[in-house]
Each structure stands twice: as C-alpha cells, then as structure tokens.
Amino acid sequence: MNKPVTVYPVIRDGLLPNPGIGFTAAPRLMGEPERIYDNSGVEHAKYKFSADSVTFNHPDSKVSFLSVRWKDAEPAKGDYCWERIEEKLNQARSIGCSAIVRCSPYALNEEDDIPDWFRAAYPEKPGFPFWRVDPNTTPYAEYWAEFIRAFAARFDGHPVISSVDLAIVGAWGEGGGTEYMREEAIARVADAYLDGFKLTPLQALLHDPVSMRILTDRKAKVGFRVDCLGDMGGFHGEKWSHMTDFYPQNIQNFGMGDAWEKAPVVFEACWHMNDWYVHGWDIDYIIAESLKWHISSFNNKGTVVPEPWRDKVERWLNRMGYRFELRKLTYDSEVRSGGELRIAGLWANVGVAPMYNRYPLVVRLAGNGLTHVFLCKEDPREWLPDQDIWWQESYTVPDHLPEGAYRLEIGIVTGVEEIGNVRLAIEGMEDGYYPMGTVWIGGAQ
Numbered sequence: 001m002n003k004p005v006t007v008y009p010v011i012r013d014g015l016l017p018n019p020g021i022g023f024t025a026a027p028r029l030m031g032e033p034e035r036i037y038d039n040s041g042v043e044h045a046k047y048k049f050s051a052d053s054v055t056f057n058h059p060d061s062k063v064s065f066l067s068v069r070w071k072d073a074e075p076a077k078g079d080y081c082w083e084r085i086e087e088k089l090n091q092a093r094s095i096g097c098s099a100i101v102r103c104s105p106y107a108l109n110e111e112d113d114i115p116d117w118f119r120a121a122y123p124e125k126p127g128f129p130f131w132r133v134d135p136n137t138t139p140y141a142e143y144w145a146e147f148i149r150a151f152a153a154r155f156d157g158h159p160v161i162s163s164v165d166l167a168i169v170g171a172w173g174e175g176g177g178t179e180y181m182r183e184e185a186i187a188r189v190a191d192a193y194l195d196g197f198k199l200t201p202l203q204a205l206l207h208d209p210v211s212m213r214i215l216t217d218r219k220a221k222v223g224f225r226v227d228c229l230g231d232m233g234g235f236h237g238e239k240w241s242h243m244t245d246f247y248p249q250n251i252q253n254f255g256m257g258d259a260w261e262k263a264p265v266v267f268e269a270c271w272h273m274n275d276w277y278v279h280g281w282d283i284d285y286i287i288a289e290s291l292k293w294h295i296s297s298f299n300n301k302g303t304v305v306p307e308p309w310r311d312k313v314e315r316w317l318n319r320m321g322y323r324f325e326l327r328k329l330t331y332d333s334e335v336r337s338g339g340e341l342r343i344a345g346l347w348a349n350v351g352v353a354p355m356y357n358r359y360p361l362v363v364r365l366a367g368n369g370l371t372h373v374f375l376c377k378e379d380p381r382e383w384l385p386d387q388d389i390w391w392q393e394s395y396t397v398p399d400h401l402p403e404g405a406y407r408l409e410i411g412i413v414t415g416v417e418e419i420g421n422v423r424l425a426i427e428g429m430e431d432g433y434y435p436m437g438t439v440w441i442g443g444a445q
Contacts, residue, residue, distance in 0.1 A: 004342075005333040007436055009326050009426035015049060015314060016423045017062040019098035019414055020162035020264070020357055021321025025061040026302040027095065030054050039272040039303045047307050049314060057304040059317055062419060063162055064097040065299050067172070070105050070147060071115040077143075080150050089160045093418045098357075100266060100297065102165035103151055104173040105144055106132040118143060130176025135169050141185035144169075145192035152196025159416050162357055163264045165225060166193045166204040168211060174227055175207035186211050194220050201263045201356040206247065212254035223263030223356075224256050228270035229290060229298065232281040242270060243289060251293060260294035261384065264356055268299040277306040287316045294353045294385075296321040323351035324383065324412070325425045329436050331408055336442045337401055340394045341365075341374075347389035350425065355380050359412050359422055363395065364433060365441070367406035372398060380412055380422075403443050409433040 029036065036044045036057050049059045066088040074080055085101070092099040106114045113119055114133050126134040133140050155161060167173025168189045169181055178186065190211065193202055203223040204215055215222050231242040240246075251257055259265070267290060269276075276283060290298070298320065305313050328346040335341045343363060361376040374395040383389050411433040412422035421432035428434050 003333045004330050005437055006328065006330045008328055009428070009434070009436075011325055011327070012425050012427050013318075015059060015317055016323060016425060017060045018321070018422050019062045019359075019419050020355070021296050021351075021353075022063060022298070022317055023059050023061050024100070024297060024299045024302075025064040025092075025095060025097050026055055026058040026300070027064075028302055029056045029058045029304070030095070036304060038274045039301070040274070044304055044307070047310070049310065057307070058300065058302075059305070059313065062097055063100060063297050064092045064095070065100045065102075066092060067102045067104050069107075069112060070103060070144070071113065073103060073151070074115055074147050075117075077115075077117050078146075080147075080154070082154055085151075085155065089158065093160050093416060096418050096420065097160075098162035098414075098416075098419055099160055100163050100165065100299075101155070101161050102167055102173055103148070104167060105140075105169065107171045108132075128177050128180065130170045130174075132171075135177075135181050135185055140169070141181075141188045145188045148189065148192035149196050152193065155200070156197050157199035159414070160419070161200050163201040163203055163223075163266065164193070164197060165266075166190065166202050166215075166222060168205075173205075175205040175211075178205075178211050179208040181210075183210055183214070187214050190214050190218075194218060194222070199358065203264050203266050206250055206254065206256060209250075209254055212256060216255045221262040223259050223265050223296075224251075225266040225268070227268045229267035230273070230276045230281060230286050231270035232276075232279070232286070234270060234275070234279065243286065247293070248289070260296075260353055262356075264296040265294050265353065266297050266299070267295055269301055272303045273300055273305055273309070274303060277309065283309055283312055287312065291316070291319050291352050296353045296356075319350075319352050321351050321353050322349055322355040322380075322383070323425050324348070324355075324380070324422070325350055326410070326434075329410075331436065331439065333438065334440045334442060335397050337397055337403070338399045339397055341397050341439065342392075342394045344390070344392040347383060347391060349383045349385045349387070349389065352385050354382070354384055355412075355422070357381070357414075359414050361391075361412050362410070364409040364411070365397075365401070365406040365439060366409060368402050368404045370401075372401060397441060401441050403441055406439050406441055408436045408439050410436060 170176030363374040
C-alpha cells in the first residue's frame with residue numbers, strides 16, 4: 001500500500017522560547033507589574049517583545065537560574081537537606097522553565113559563610129578577598145567534593161535541570177582564587193562533578209588554565225560559563241576588557257574552542273544590559289562575539305532590556321542556542337497493521353549550538369480514539385549547526401490499531417508538562433506536536 005507523501009512545512013520567524021536556551025527568566029517583570037524600573041532605579045515605559053508575552057521589557061523564557069548555598073544544603077556534616085533545591089526547581093517548573101543550577105560554597109557576606117559546622121572547626125578566615133576559607137590548609141576540597149558527589153547522586157538527570165555549574169572555589173562559586181589552589185585540590189572537586197554528573201550537562205567557569213587543563217585532560221564533556229559578558233572597558237577603561245582581552249584569547253588558550261559541541265556555553269551580564277546601553281558599548285559587537293562562541297543562554301539578571309535594542313535582542317535570540325527547522329518530510333500515507341511506516345525528513349539547526357538535554361524525537365499516530373507513540377532512534381542532541389540533517393526511520397505499526405485514518409504528528413518531548421515540548425521553527429504547533437498529514441491504516445494482510 002505504501003504511498004509516499006511529501007510535505008514542506010512553513011518555516012516560522014520570531015521568538016521561540018525553549019528549555020535550556022535564551023535569556024534566563026525575569027520573574028519580577030512577569031505578570032502585571034504596576035511600574036518597571038531598571039537596575040539603577042530609573043522608571044521605564046512598559047513594552048513587550050510580542051503581543052502574547054507574559055514578561056515586560058524582557059523576552060519570555062524557558063530557562064531560569066537558581067543558586068543554593070552550601071550551608072543550607074548541608075546544615076550538619078553529611079546530613080543533606082535537599083528541600084531548598086527541590087523548592088527552587090518547583091518554582092522554575094511552575095513558570096514553565098528548566099533551570100541552570102549552581103551550588104555555591106559561600107559568598108562574601110557573613111550570612112553567606114561556609115556551613116556552621118565547618119566554620120566551628122576552622123574559625124580563621126584567610127586574607128585573600130574571594131575566599132572565606134583557605135582551600136589549601138583546610139579540608140575544603142574534601143568536604144566540598146563530598147557534598148558535590150551527594151548532590152549529583154540526588155539530582156543527576158533531574159528533568160527540570162538543564163545544566164549545572166561546576167563551582168570549584170570563590171565567592172558565589174565564581175572561581176576567585178582558583179589559580180592559588182593546589183592542583184590536587186582542584187582535581188578532587190572537578191572529579192566529583194565529572195564522576196557524578198553523567199546525564200546532566202556541566203559548564204565550568206572560564207577562569208584559569210589549571211582547572212581547564214584538568215577538565216580537558218579528562219576529555220570531559222564540559223562547556224564553559226563567563227560572568228562578565230558585555231564588558232567593553234568597565235574596569236580599566238580602554239586599557240583592558242573582558243570582551244577583547246580575556247574571553248577570546250582564553251577560549252582558545254584553555255582548549256575550550258570546541259567545548260560547545262558537547263556541553264553548554266552560558267553567559268552572565270557584566271553588571272546589566274542597561275549599563276552597557278548607558279556606557280555606549282557596542283551591542284552589535286557583543287552579540288556577534290557571543291554567537292561566535294556558541295552561546296546557549298544569557299543571564300540578564302532579571303532586569304530590563306533597553307527598548308532601543310529590542311530588535312537586535314530579538315535577532316540575537318533567534319540564533320542563541322538551538323533552533324530546529326523541518327524543511328521537508330516524506331511519509332507513507334497508507335500502511336497495513338503490522339506493516340512498516342517509513343518516514344524521512346530534512347532538518348536544519350539554524351541556531352549556533354546543539355540541544356544538550358535528552359529530549360527525544362517522537363512520531364505519533366492519533367485517531368480512532370487513541371494515540372500511539374513511536375520513539376525515534378534519531379537523537380536531536382547530535383544536530384549541530386550549519387549541517388544538513390537527514391532523518392530516515394521506519395516503524396512497525398501495531399496489529400491492534402483499528403483500521404482508519406490517523407493524524408501523523410511529530411514532536412520533541414521534555415517529559416515535563418509545565419515546560420512543554422520543544423518548539424520547532426515551523427508553523428502549526430498543536431498541544432506540543434506538529435501535524436504533518438494523514439496516514440490510513442488498513443487491515444492486516
């Protein structure tokens with residue numbers, strides 16, 4: 001019976017919020033805020049990126065950032081309290097977001113100290129400004145690695161977590177002073193992450209050559225994060241900036257130029273985008289560099305996007321991370337029960353990065369009061385940018401499907417109802433799936 005039909009889906013322009021990519025969510029700008037203020041307290045007129053947006057002065061998002069303090073997650077040595085992480089993951093889920101997660105060893109304020117049980121044993125604080133405990137003269141590396149192993153054992157593969165920051169040392173886990181740690185201490189912490197997280201992607205701070213060498217020597221699937229994207233001279237004027245004097249050189253010097261192929265590249269704003277605008281920094285240059293470095297997501301710290309940059313930001317988002325177009329699909333329009341349904345399609349990833357999470361591609365037959373799902377062998381995580389992706393599979397139609405017409409649908413599923421399925425850059429999404437046409441299932445031979 002096999003009568004092939006070919007369809008050419010209509011390619012869609014515009015924003016596609018998807019899990020793991022884009023601007024991180026800005027909950028304070030969601031809903032119906034009465035007034036909108038920037039990070040300096042200046043009021044801004046309200047605007048939206050699209051008519052159906054739920055966020056003002058900021059794009060909608062399907063990814064959030066959450067951080068949990070070590071002292072809260074391990075209040076007594078070896079006694080782990082995961083409720084705070086679960087609570088924050090549920091908050092992310094409730095607004096339809098996946099989450100980038102960082103466990104922070106400490107920060108600079110007294111209330112953000114190391115756990116009380118650790119402080120009681122080691123009351124002396126080092127003079128180095130970004131350490132609250134000396135990682136070389138205390139069991140810091142041992143204790144922190146033990147915590148990370150327990151964290152990974154509990155949360156590796158969690159359906160809401162899109163990736164985890166590999167935090168070694170320093171305030172907020174941002175790496176300050178990593179270069180002064182003993183190499184074996186760095187390796188101990190890094191090994192805890194690499195051995196523990198086998199399913200959830202990791203990204204490490206692009207900070208120093210030693211920690212990066214430890215990761216690359218293990219041929220680990222680890223991306224990188226940078227915490228000062230956009231700096232065009234905010235620290236030392238024209239003499240030095242992160243964008244021209246640190247990031248481009250060290251992506252290559254640290255051997256991380258190809259890291260994006262296997263794990264995420266995650267950026268955080270230096271100060272805020274509004275500061276970039278006030279200082280007159282070149283947004284086109286910043287965007288172009290980030291895309292060249294294969295950005296997946298950008299933490300704008302929940303603050304406003306300057307409205308004059310709205311169109312530029314939208315174009316940026318349409319390249320950030322993955323963006324899947326299905327350009328052609330051929331399928332058998334008539335199949336007998338027990339026979340083979342053949343499908344072939346031409347895909348393109350027009351973003352700058354892969355999809356790193358295990359979200360399977362599925363084909364569904366829906367009709368006659370039932371739905372049957374075929375799990376595809378094709379893995380969307382392998383769809384790299386700038387490559388033609390030819391997909392070809394066949395599926396055995398179950399004998400129990402009654403004769404009749406069925407709608408053929410495709411989708412990439414997250415498994416989390418609140419987050420929903422991955423949105424493709426084609427028209428026609430219905431309840432998370434894309435109808436492609438009709439298949440007639442005939443009686444068994």
